[in-house]
Amino acid sequence: MERKFNNIVLEIIQGDITKQTGCDAVVNAANAELLPGGGVAGAIHRAAGPDLVKECIPLAPIKTGEAVITKAYNLPNKYVVHCLGPVYGKDKPENVLLSNCYVNALKIADENNVESIAFPAISTGIFGYPIEDAAEVSIKAIVDTTPILKKIKVIRIVLFDFDSFSIHKNVLEKF
Numbered sequence: 001m002e003r004k005f006n007n008i009v010l011e012i013i014q015g016d017i018t019k020q021t022g023c024d025a026v027v028n029a030a031n032a033e034l035l036p037g038g039g040v041a042g043a044i045h046r047a048a049g050p051d052l053v054k055e056c057i058p059l060a061p062i063k064t065g066e067a068v069i070t071k072a073y074n075l076p077n078k079y080v081v082h083c084l085g086p087v088y089g090k091d092k093p094e095n096v097l098l099s100n101c102y103v104n105a106l107k108i109a110d111e112n113n114v115e116s117i118a119f120p121a122i123s124t125g126i127f128g129y130p131i132e133d134a135a136e137v138s139i140k141a142i143v144d145t146t147p148i149l150k151k152i153k154v155i156r157i158v159l160f161d162f163d164s165f166s167i168h169k170n171v172l173e174k175f
Helices: 041-049 051-058 094-111 131-148 162-173
Strands: 001-005 007-015 025-030 067-071 079-084 117-121 153-161
Touching: 001 025, 001 131, 007 162, 041 051, 051 067, 051 079, 051 117, 067 094, 079 094, 094 131, 117 131, 131 153, 131 162, 153 162
Parallel strands: 007 153, 025 079, 025 117, 117 153
Antiparallel strands: 001 007, 067 079
16 A cells, blocks of 8 residues: 655555565664564564675664664665663653654665665564554654655555454555
């Protein structure tokens, strides 16, 4: 499914964040130390190879809501934008911190001449953010940020499972 906001296409697809050919950048739902872990961070690091960790080490730690950018190495992309999402029930206010992830990722990507970027559902895995709430926050943050973007033309949200895809699709239909 896709919609257009301020001449920027917002797509929602079901798929694997590590296989987003045609996207200049993918977003890593990172941990503070930017190290391989479980979920998206583990998958991205495994696919990118060991050079990603080497580039990440001097950039860490990052704070909740912050974003940093690295090369993508063995991924089919040019860049990885790493964001630290909030742990639901611990990092407050969760909605502001989650929104900051998307806004800061888009800004740093735009500053690096990225024209297309793919996001996972940040914080919805082991960080426990309820998927419906996260979909509302993330899509609103993306839509609200589109007016300031100068280079980005395509923003893709990549959901691993069908239920997450359906929830995001339903939220996008409201915009």
